[in-house]
Amino acid sequence: MLPVASLLILVPLIFAAVTFFTKTKTQAAGLAFLGSLATLGLTLYAYLKFDSSTAAMQFFESIEWIPSLGAKYSVGIDGISMPLILLNAIVIPFLILYSWNEDREAPNRFYGLILTMQAAVIGVFVALDFLVFYIFWELTLIPLFFMVNIWGGEKRVHASYKFFIYTHVASLVMLLGIFGLFYASWQQTGIPTFDIRELVSQFQFFESGLLRDAIFLSIIFGFLTKLPTFPFHSWLPDAYTEAPTAGSVLFILLKIGGYGLFRISLPMLPNTGSPRLIIMLLGFLGAFSILYGALVALRQKDLKRMIAYSSLSHMGFVILGSAGLVTLSVSGAMFQQFSHGLIMSILFMSAGAIQTNTGTRIINNLGGLAKKMPNLAVIMMLGFMASLGLPGLTGFIAEFLVLAFSYVNLPQFVLLALLAIVITAGYHLWAMQRAMFGVYNEKLGDVRDINSLQVFSMGIIALLVVYFGWNPNPVLNMMITNSEAIVSLAAALGV
Amino acid sequence: MENLMFLAPEITVAATGLIILFIGVFMSPRAKNTLGYLATLGILAALGLTVQSFGIEATMFSGTVSIDALSQFFKLVFLAVSLIVSLASIKYNENSDHTEEFYALVLFATLGMMVVASSNDFILLFCAFELASFATYALAGFEKQNPKSLEGAMKYFVIGAVSSALMLFGISFVYGATGTTSIPLIAENASLLAANPIGLVAVVLLIAGFGFKMALVPFHMWAPDAYQGSPSVVSSLLAAGSKKMGFVAAFRVFLIALAALQPDWQFAFALLAVVTMTFGNVVAVSQTSVKRMLAYSSLAQAGYIAMAFVVMTPMALTGGIFYTLAHAFMKGGAFIAAAAVVWMITTQRTGDLEVPDHLNNFRGLGKRMPLAALCMTVFVFALAGIPLTSGFMAKIVLFSSAIQAGMTWLAVIAILNSALSLFYYARLVRYMYFLPPEGKKISLPFPYAAALLLAAAGVLAMGLWPEPFLQWAMDAAHVLI
Incomplete structure (x- = not known):
């Protein structure tokens, strides 16, 4: 069977890398379109093979990465991530078609960033290891920042920095929570691991209710800001409005905050203090x-x-x-x-x-x-x-x-x-x-x-x-x- | 008879330096260009010998030299920096009449740093410290016609001499109280020091002495001027190499010799770390000279590494030691990239010649020197701690160790600082890629390209496959705890 989950990250990433080196707009847009079609094809393949009657992880892959920290490269797809991957894979090709006739500076970067973004977002959806998850989570910032900063409207510089710093700080708070989870579980079991499902299930055994609350709240803070929700939303109107159309749509496809809620926060919620x-x-x-x-x-x-x-x-x-x-x-x-x-x-x-x-x-x-x-x-x-x-x-x-x-x-x-x-x-x-x-x-x-x-x-x-x-x-x-x-x-x- | 094979890396470096100094006398300026390759080869050989000697535990010369995981790890750091620097300097020294002096000084500085890493005795430590310092004083002022270079070197020398004196004074107190200069023996007799108010004085003096080399605020005054004024390749050696010498010396002295006085110096380091990282980042934001910005960012990075002295768990020390290697590649590389830009500006005679490393001279670098711009991007992203680079891994281990030890406040400060630093690093990337170029495309000379690629490879290797480096750092940390 194809390692679909990894390919879903790799294919757009490789196409993005090649797109950055194209010379003309037609080449850039064409290549990006091909890349997004390939991703769509892979996604449909995964969707057809997908068994929706089980909540278990499918297309699971795991490779040792940093054994001394217990970090693995593990990815997989289940019913929480499949629809979101599908959403991304469907919209991106049409987004590229939509902007096909627009004239803009540096089209190679524009389309390259769209595909990078796709790879990063799908990376968040399939990651099953907190370190991998966090890496892709942060990677989503870069294309969006440049999208707004370069091709945005009048107040683009302000909007891009506001978005970047706001959500970056929120992600860092989330990272603190992840560290807390990691070390508390390490102390509990004696084995370091960054495995999301393992850590989420270890969470209930932490003795201090206060610690559990602190970990839960700092992690969900990252998600709620990204989602966003009142009162952590003030980056949203500026960023969404100043972004070029493709950028706004990419923001819309950035469903990682909500995804985090379902994947990480909700299973932890009943065990909080x-x-x-x-x-x-x-x-x-x-x-x-x-x-x-x-x-x-x-x-x-x-x-x-x-x-x-x-x-x-x-x-x-x-x-x-x-x-x-x-x-x-x-x-x-x-x-x-x-x-x-x-x-x-x-x-x-x-x-x-x-x-x-x-x-x-x-x-x-x-x-x-x-x-x-x-x-x-x-x-x-x-x-x-x-x-x-x-x-x-x-x-x-x-x-x-x-x-x-x-x-x-x-x-x-x-x-x-x-x-x-x-x-x-x-x-x-x-x-x-x-x-x-x-x-x-x-x-x-x-x-x-x-x-x-x-x-x-x-x-x-x-x-x-x-x-x-x-x-x-x-x-x-x-x-x-x-x-x-x-x-x-x-x-x-x-x- | 001691087994001199354990010292093979040091001997190789020393011999290469002496040979270069000797044969350089008989060579024409044009022929001297080969000396750079000779130095590079010598360092490469020493690097190979060091890696080969991993896992050896030995003490030599009546216990004054210690070969252990910590010393070998730091030798790796110094040799890696020195390799990058000597490679890049081939272009810098092209057709110069002083090539042999330059390389001999680089090699002697490296030798001094390597001996510091192995020193198990205060006297040897001090001598090696001075060897490295004197060589770098001369290197900082190497451009004798450039007033900025001289000013930086002068400041560096004067403040350096004072802090060496303070350090020596501190050592004399330690000796007075314990009756020995050997680090393990001091550790055994630490109760004498802890009971005596002199101990506190010694700690203060030693922190000041090492703090100077580590460029911790408030002992940092020399650093921005010296880093900006020195030839960029030398700045690379100063920031990435000689700074780490301060760290390895401090690791041994505070964590082994003065472990009994921990409550005294732990608090001091907490304060220094927080102040240094915050000051460095805040000031870096407003810099328009890239080398100066890198200098302040280097302060900030030293502040992060100093967290290891505060947290002091095996995880924190692993993180701190891992960070030194990571920092060597990313900061060393960043200064080399700045060197390439300075070279471009001075040979093309376009742009801001007054301040050749001005931010404006980096405009459109992505079009003018694509490789240099790409590598610079990798380095600044690594410095900012963007995932998949060495900086990210280093920060993950170091910052998270603070949480493990229950010092969440420290981790929060460090993380906020890290977020702030992104601002000025991102600005540099914006200048390089998103502003129009001012001048035509130039091909990057081979020595710069090779050094940049080497450093970038180090940054990415440590980011993508950190396991072996983490293992080495862990072994090194076990020497201390």
Whole structure:
């Protein structure tokens, strides 16, 4: 059998390295597209071979790396990582197609960084050793930093440094937590190991409840900042808005924060010193992020910034669903990550297209764009509908699962989040109405519609939103299998 | 009869230095270019002999010389630095009339450092310390026409001489209290020292003496000027090599000889480490001269390594020792890359000639000298502790050991510092790759290219496959505890 997990990292990485050395834009984009297609092929191969009826690790590989520290290069794929790998593998080729006709400086670096990013993100998803996990986790920073810093908007320097330093410091706090986990387990068992699953299961045997809380909180801090959630989100609006369209989409595909929650934090949660309190805290952060993101999005003038805040609002569902700790609420949270990746890709691509074709993103300066950009209007409308949670599209399934099943344990926070649903519908429709419909704003001059490659790439993603909206089972089933495993652990401990 | 084979690396280095000094007299400037290769070969041979002698435990010459895992590890560090430096200097010394002096000084400095690593007696330690110091004083002022070089060398010499005196004074107190200069014997009689207030005075004087070489704040004043003013290849030797001599000497003196006074010096080192790393990083942020920035970053790195004296678990010492080797490659390499840029600027006569290592001269280096820029990127990323480089592994082991020992505060300070340092390292990368070049593409001379690739290989090897290096560092740490 193919070592799929390693190949999923290596293939984009090798293509990225070669892409950096290309001379022309066509070469760079073409090579990157080939690389992303190869990754997609590998992912589909893994998906077809994948057994979604078991929560066990599949495609597992392990090689000794630093025996004296107990670090191994071990990778594998399970129901938590498979959908996210799939999401990445699907969106990246279309992202490259989408930006095919854009002219920019140093295209070789631009496309090379996209593939590097893909390799790093997939690396985080498949890593089963904390050291490997952390290495890929940090590696994701570099392409994003340069993406914003070089090809970003006006305030790109500020935004890129803010993002970099903010999330880097959060990662370092997480690293402290990992060290704590590593040494406490070393003391416990006498054997050093960085194996994620081993350390997570050793966690329950640490004697001091305070130590367990400290380790848990410092690790989850890294995840919550990356996700992000209120109140650790302030890097998000700047970075998402200043990034070029491809950069914004890469940010959207950066699902490593939520992934960390499912892979590491949730299995540890029941064993912390005060699980009830932490669940309440997470539930509150989730629900409040949903509400806060929606409220702030409501009053944004910049379309892209509005979408950025709506992203924050959506990420709240991931936390709320996780804190719900019921099989279906956790699955809903996982599905929200998948669905959000697809939907937000469409929205950021739309906002990017509006920016390049009209020269502005200020909602009030637009108006009646649907007349001039009918193709965009159709796809964007679908994206907005999915984003506000229209039944039949993926967003609805994710949010319904989270809200309906978190209610079991956290009714008060679900009620809080429900408030936000109305606001969410409101700002989406209002923005759509002002930007796309009504009388055409003649000041914009003659505006072109999006090009055929953009129609194609955004259209395919939109179709997937519809498809998974009707039939989520291809990814939802494996999520449910793994959520069950996580939740049964909590149930056994009576949390 | 002592088995001189154990000293084969030192003998090789000394002999090469003497031979170069002798035959250089009879050579024309053009022919002298071969001397660099001769020095490189000699160092390579010594390196091979050192690696071969790993695992040997012996004391020689009435117990004054100790061959153990610690000494051999540090000899490896010194020889590696010296190898990179002598290789890169081939270009620097091209058609110079003083080539033989330069190489002889580099080799004698290396010899001094190697003997320090093996010293088991204060007298030998001091003599070797001075041998290395005098050679480096001369090297720092090697560009006799360059006022900056002379200024740096002068500062280095004056402050160096004072701190040597302080160190000697400290040694005399230790001798007065214990009646011996042998490090193991002092350790045995440590109760005499601990009971006596003189012990505290000795500790203070010795910290000041070694702190100078390690460039810990507040004994660092000479370092930025000397590193900036010296020829870049010499800065590389100073920052990557002679600084480590201070560390190995301090390891032996404090952890073995003065272990009984631990409460006294542990606190001092905690303070020094925190102040040094913070000061170094904060000041480095505002530097526009790359060599000066590297000098301050070198302070910061010394601050990290000094954490080993504070935490003092086997893990921390392993980390500290591992860090010295990692730092040798990354800092040594970074200065060589700066040397290549200085060479480019002075031969092309474009850019900022006043300050040839100015940040502006690094603009678009990725297009002008792709290899130098790539290697520099590897080095600064390693210094910043980006994963898959030696710096990352070193920091992982060292910082995490502080957590293991329950000193979370120290780990937090170190990690925040590390995050801060990323700022100025990333800025250099931005200049090299994302600003337009000012001048045409130039091919990198072979000696620089070879030295850079060697250092980069070391950085990546330690980052990707740290196991053998960690094992060596662990063995070395066991000598101390």
